Every structure is written in structure tokens, then in C-alpha cells.
Amino acid sequence: MTGRKGMTATLIRTALMLAALLTSAPVFAELFAKYQPEVVVSDPYIDLHTGPGRGYPIFYVAAQGDRITILKAQTDWYKVRTPRGKEGWVNVEQMTSTLDLDGQAIEFPTYGVSEFGKRRWTFGFGAGDFDGARILSTDLSFAFTPNISADFVVSQVLGDYSDGYMGTVSIVMTPWPEWRVSPFFEIGTGILQVNPQTTIVQSHDETNEIAHAGIGADIYLSKRFVFRAQYKRHTVFTTRDENEEIDEWTAGFSFFL
Amino acid sequence: MDSRFQFLLVGTLAALLQAPDVHAADPKDLELEPLVVREPERRDVKVDEIDTEDFEIGAYSGVLDVDNFGSNAVYGLRGAYHITEDFFIEGVYGRSKLGETSFEKLSGNVQLLSNDDRNFSYYNLGFAYNILPGESFIGRKYAFRGGLYVLAGAGSSDFAGDQRFTISGGFGYRLAATDWLALRVDVRDYVFQSDLLGSNETYNNIELTGGLTIFF
Numbered sequence: 001m002t003g004r005k006g007m008t009a010t011l012i013r014t015a016l017m018l019a020a021l022l023t024s025a026p027v028f029a030e031l032f033a034k035y036q037p038e039v040v041v042s043d044p045y046i047d048l049h050t051g052p053g054r055g056y057p058i059f060y061v062a063a064q065g066d067r068i069t070i071l072k073a074q075t076d077w078y079k080v081r082t083p084r085g086k087e088g089w090v091n092v093e094q095m096t097s098t099l100d101l102d103g104q105a106i107e108f109p110t111y112g113v114s115e116f117g118k119r120r121w122t123f124g125f126g127a128g129d130f131d132g133a134r135i136l137s138t139d140l141s142f143a144f145t146p147n148i149s150a151d152f153v154v155s156q157v158l159g160d161y162s163d164g165y166m167g168t169v170s171i172v173m174t175p176w177p178e179w180r181v182s183p184f185f186e187i188g189t190g191i192l193q194v195n196p197q198t199t200i201v202q203s204h205d206e207t208n209e210i211a212h213a214g215i216g217a218d219i220y221l222s223k224r225f226v227f228r229a230q231y232k233r234h235t236v237f238t239t240r241d242e243n244e245e246i247d248e249w250t251a252g253f254s255f256f257l
Numbered sequence: 258m259d260s261r262f263q264f265l266l267v268g269t270l271a272a273l274l275q276a277p278d279v280h281a282a283d284p285k286d287l288e289l290e291p292l293v294v295r296e297p298e299r300r301d302v303k304v305d306e307i308d309t310e311d312f313e314i315g316a317y318s319g320v321l322d323v324d325n326f327g328s329n330a331v332y333g334l335r336g337a338y339h340i341t342e343d344f345f346i347e348g349v350y351g352r353s354k355l356g357e358t359s360f361e362k363l364s365g366n367v368q369l370l371s372n373d374d375r376n377f378s379y380y381n382l383g384f385a386y387n388i389l390p391g392e393s394f395i396g397r398k399y400a401f402r403g404g405l406y407v408l409a410g411a412g413s414s415d416f417a418g419d420q421r422f423t424i425s426g427g428f429g430y431r432l433a434a435t436d437w438l439a440l441r442v443d444v445r446d447y448v449f450q451s452d453l454l455g456s457n458e459t460y461n462n463i464e465l466t467g468g469l470t471i472f473f
Contacts, residue, residue, distance in 0.1 A: 035306040051402040053342045053390045072308040072436070074472070075342045079436070100302045108304055125346075125382050127411045134422040136411055138382065156413055158422035197419050223341050253384065255340050 034072070039098040039106065041066045046098070048088025052077035060086045068098070116220045117178030119143060119256035124228055126252020133159030135166075137250060146177040151186065157194075164194040168212065184230075186214045192236060209237045212248075224255040310437060310472040313337040313345070317441065317468025323377060323416075324460040327356030331464060337385075345385050347408065351464075353377045355417070358454075369453075374418040379447060381425045383410020393432060403432040414449050416460075421449035427464075437472045 041062050048060040052074040062068055062082050071079040076092045096108050125138045137155035144150070148171065155166040170188025193207045216230025229251040236244040314336045321331035333351030340346065355375040361367055385408035392400045407428045414423040427445030434440060447462040 034308050035303065037302040037307070039302060050392065050400070051390070053387075055390050056392065056402070070302075070307055072310055074310045074436075075339050077342065078307070104301075106302045106304065136382075136413065136422070156420070158413060158420055163420040225340070225344075255346075 036069050036071055037100070038067050038069050039095075039100060040103075041068060041097075042099045043094065043097040046090055046094045048080065048082070048086060048090060049077075050088060052079070052089045054091070056089065060088055062086075067101075070095075111224045113180060113220055114178075115224075116180075116182075116226070116256065118146060119177070119226075121257040122149075122226070122254050123256075124226070124252055124254020126228065126250045128248065128250030128252075130155075130157050130159075130248045131246040133157050133162075135248060135250060137166075137252070139254070141172065143174075143177075147174050148172070149174065151188070153190075157192075160197075162194050162196040164192060166190060166192045166210070168210070170212070170214070174218075180220045182218045182220070184216055184218065186212075186216075186232075188212055188214075192234070206238075208239075210234045210246075211237075214248075218254075224257070226254045226256060228252055228254055311339045313339065313347075313439070313470045313472050315439075315441065315468050315470030317351075317443065317466040319443075319464060319466030319468075321351070321353045321377075321462060321464045323353070323355055323462045324458075325358045325454070326377075327358075329353050329356050329377075331466065333466070333468075335468070335470070337470075342390075343387055345387075345406075346383070347385055347410070348380065348382045349410075349412075350380045351378065370417055377414070377416060379412060379414040379423060381410040381412030381423065381447070383408055383412075383425065385409075385429075401432055401434065403430065405430050408445070414447060416449065416451055417453050419451070421451055423447050423449040431470075439470045439472070440467070441470055442467050 041064050044064050045061045046068075047058040048062060049056040050059050060082065062080075066082060068080045068082050071081055071087070073079070074089075077089045078092065078095050079087060079089050081087045092108050092110060096106070096110070098106060100106050120143050122141045122143075123139070125136070127134065127136050129135065135155050135157050137153050139151055139153040141149045141151040151168075151170045151172050153166075153168045153170070155168075157164045157166060168188045168190030170186045172184050172186040174182055174184045176182055189209070189211045191207060192210045193205065195205045212232045212234040214230055214232035216228060219227040219229075221227055230249075232248040232250075234246040234248060236246060238244055314334070316332070316334050318330065318332045320328050322328040331351050331353040333349055335347060335349045337345045337347040355370065355377050358369060361369055385406045387404050387406045390402075390404035393403045394400050405428060407426075409424075409426045411422070411424050414421045425445050425447045427443060429441055429443035429445075432440045443464070443466050445464045445466075447464065448459060449462075450457055450459050452458070
């Protein structure tokens with residue numbers, strides 16, 4: 001008994017020592033080390049706020065020539081540390097007037113209508129009407145070129161008598177991506193699954209292939225926000241004699257990276 | 258003839274023997290080995306690699322009052338992305354269990370729903386706006402970032418075995434304990450329509466929750 005207890009204790013001790021050794025190893029230090037570059041203030045001064053927002057009070061001012069360390073970022077704000085150890089948040093607009101240690105300007109990401117024209121990843125969600133039923137959808141699109149993008153949409157259809165899910169993939173043409181109101185055209189395909197409500201007797205789920213053509217517009221709002229309104233006409237390839245035509249109208253918000 | 262040949266031979270031999278010397282005298286070889294020049298280390302600031310904390314995930318629990326079905330415990334998960342200092346988008350998924358309606362309680366044995374249909378779940382995706390950001394103070398020494406936000410969204414509820422289109426609205430308070438950890442209290446109303454009890458009715462379901470979130 002004592003032997004086993006002793007062995008367990010030794011095992012635990014070894015494991016603990018191993019863990020301590022591993023966590024203190026430089027490999028781990030490197031793995032969890034954060035990239036915190038130093039920059040030089042080039043404007044006469046920059047303001048340090050107590051929080052990442054314009055309303056948080058300014059509690060310290062870093063002067064021209066000060067070397068400040070960038071610790072992290074949250075939305076448009078950077079948390080920095082001054083040589084005197086003060087930590088505060090600086091807006092990206094003031095960060096753009098800092099220089100790297102070689103005296104070169106640094107490119108901080110800012111978002112405006114020109115970035116809207118060069119959008120690559122867009123994520124959004126919207127709601128609307130799907131042949132009398134309500135539809136909720138989320139979409140993710142990736143622009144291969146400013147004019148051509150692929151759009152993946154997952155939707156849930158919620159009707160009075162049935163509900164269902166729809167997944168589509170489309171190719172979207174954006175002839176004027178840099179316009180503030182940028183129209184687009186798309187064609188795509190996917191599947192539509194319909195489940196009748198439980199109150200309806202003798203019902204069964206149905207899954208069909210669908211294809212659609214659509215038209216819409218992305219309207220640039222501000223920063224990274226876009227308002228999207230669109231119309232799609234779906235053709236449902238049913239097992240019955242006739243194909244079904246469905247109109248979909250949706251509007252929603254998206255943001256781009 | 259012989260002597261001329263001899264001269265040529267000796268001359269060629271001499272030239273050949275001389276050749277290495279001629280080669281060694283090549284001015285190219287006389288140049289010094291290039292010095293080892295240390296390129297100054299590039300100190301580019303890679304803005305993309307700076308740690309960003311725009312995502313927020315967390316769990317919550319609280320009370321959900323489903324119209325007619327009483328107040329019950331609710332548990333959920335949430336994920337948010339902060340687009341600007343003012344706006345964030347947030348998705349929530351929650352689960353609860355429906356209680357008994359007063360009709361079921363009074364009538365004794367009547368059960369409106371099967372046990373399976375009493376499982377209530379919802380998802381909702383929406384926008385939130387930080388309306389009153391600020392700092393809160395505890396005593397003299399501590400100040401915490403926090404603020405009130407309002408949110409609105411749309412989604413779906415799995416109510417009594419059917420999916421119902423659901424819109425939601427509410428407000429909440431976030432108190433940041435550190436840069437990466439926050440406490441949240443939310444009040445939300447989930448609204449959907451159902452004809453479960455005969456006619457089509459609007460259900461207002463008020464939810465009160467508290468939870469923790471982390472930023473990364």
C-alpha cells in the first residue's frame with residue numbers, strides 16, 4: 001500500500017515538475033509572446049484615453065519623440081504603453097501620425113468609401129419575404145476580383161404552414177464596385193428543404209434543387225457598414241410535373257474586411 | 258630553323274610558366290575581400306500582427322418567461338464581433354424548458370405538449386449599439402469601463418415543435434473587469450406568433466440573464 005502511495009506521489013511530483021519545466025521553457029514563452037512593436041510619436045502630442053472610445057477621458061499625453069509600445073487593438077483604438085509606464089488607448093487617427101523606429105510612416109487600416117471599392121470579405125445578414133413566408137439569411141462572400149465574387153448563403157424560411165432551410169452558392173457580378181450605391185447581378189444554385197408544420201396532417205419533408213437569378217444593390221453607409229437590398233427569383237425543380245417559381249425579397253446589413 | 262623552333266618552344270614554355278604570375282597580377286584579384294556589411298535589421302511595424310480583441314464570446318443563464326408557460330431557467334451562448342466602438346453584431350443561442358400553462362395545472366391531467374415539445378430553444382442575430390459608454394467607480398481606487406447598450410435582432414424559436422420567426426429587442430449592461438473579461442446583464446424580449454392555443458397570438462417572452470464574456 002505504502003509503496004503504491006509513494007509511487008503515485010512520485011508520479012504526481014514528476015508530472016508537476018515536468019509541467020513547470022514545460023511552461024517555463026522558452027518555446028512556450030515564444031508561443032505566447034505577443035507582437036508589441038515600438039513606434040515614435042511624430043505629432044506634437046497624442047492623447048491617451050482611459051478606454052477604447054472617444055468618450056473616455058484623456059488622462060495622459062505622450063509627447064513628440066516618445067517611443068510608445070503598441071500592446072493591442074480593439075476596433076479603432078490601440079492600447080499603448082509610454083516610456084513612463086502609462087497605459088492608455090489611442091485612436092487610429094492619431095496612430096497614423098506615428099512613425100516606426102526607422103522614421104518611416106506606418107499604414108494603419110482605416111475604412112472609407114475607397115476601401116469599400118476594394119472589399120474582399122463581406123459578412124452580412126438580412127431578413128425578408130420568401131413567397132409569403134419570412135426568410136432569415138446570413139451570407140459570406142469573397143471577391144476574387146473587384147468585379148467577381150462568390151456568395152454563400154444559408155437561410156431559414158419560416159412560414160405559417162411550413163418552414164425550411166435553404167443553402168445557395170452564387171457568382172456575383174459587380175460592374176461598379178467603387179460606387180457608393182453599387183448594383184450587382186447574380187446567378188446561383190442550391191437546395192431547399194421544406195418541413196410542413198406539425199399541425200398539418202400527413203406531411204413529409206421535401207428537399208429539392210433550386211436555381212436562381214438575382215439583382216440587388218450594396219449601399220455604403222460608413223466605416224465598414226453596408227446596407228444590402230436584393231431580389232432573387234428561384235426555380236424549384238420539384239418531382240411534380242411543374243417547376244415552382246419563388247420570389248425572394250430581402251434587405252439587411254453587412255460589413256466588409 | 259632549329260634555333261627558331263627552340264626559341265619558340267622556350268618562349269612558349271616561359272609564357273606558360275609565367276602565366277600564373279600574370280594571373281595573380283590580375284587587378285581583380287588584388288581587390289580586398291568585401292567587408293561583412295551588417296544590414297540594419299528591418300523594423301517594419303506589421304499592424305496586422307498586433308493582437309486585436311474585437312471578438313467577444315461567453316455564456317449566460319437566467320430566467321425566461323414564455324407567455325402562458327411560466328418562468329423557467331434559460332442557458333445560452335453568445336458570440337459578438339465589435340465592428341466599431343459604437344456597434345457590434347451579436348448572435349445568441351439559448352435553451353429553456355416550457356412549464357405548464359394555467360389551464361394544464363387547473364384541469365389536472367390534460368397535457369398540451371409532449372415532453373419533447375416542451376424543449377424550447379432559440380437563436381437570434383442582431384445589431385447592438387453602445388448608447389452610454391463610460392466608467393463606473395468602486396470606492397476611490399477602482400474604475401471599470403462599462404456601458405449600456407441597446408440591441409435588436411431577428412431569428413427563430415423552436416416552440417412546441419415548430420420553428421417560429423422571432424424578433425427580439427432589449428438592452429444590457431457590460432462591465433469590463435479587465436480588457437478581456439466582462440460581466441453582462443441583459444434584458445430581452447423575444448416576440449413570435451403561434452396558433453398553438455387556437456387563434457394566432459403574439460407571444461412576448463421576456464428574458465433576464467447574466468453572464469461572463471471574454472474578448473479575444
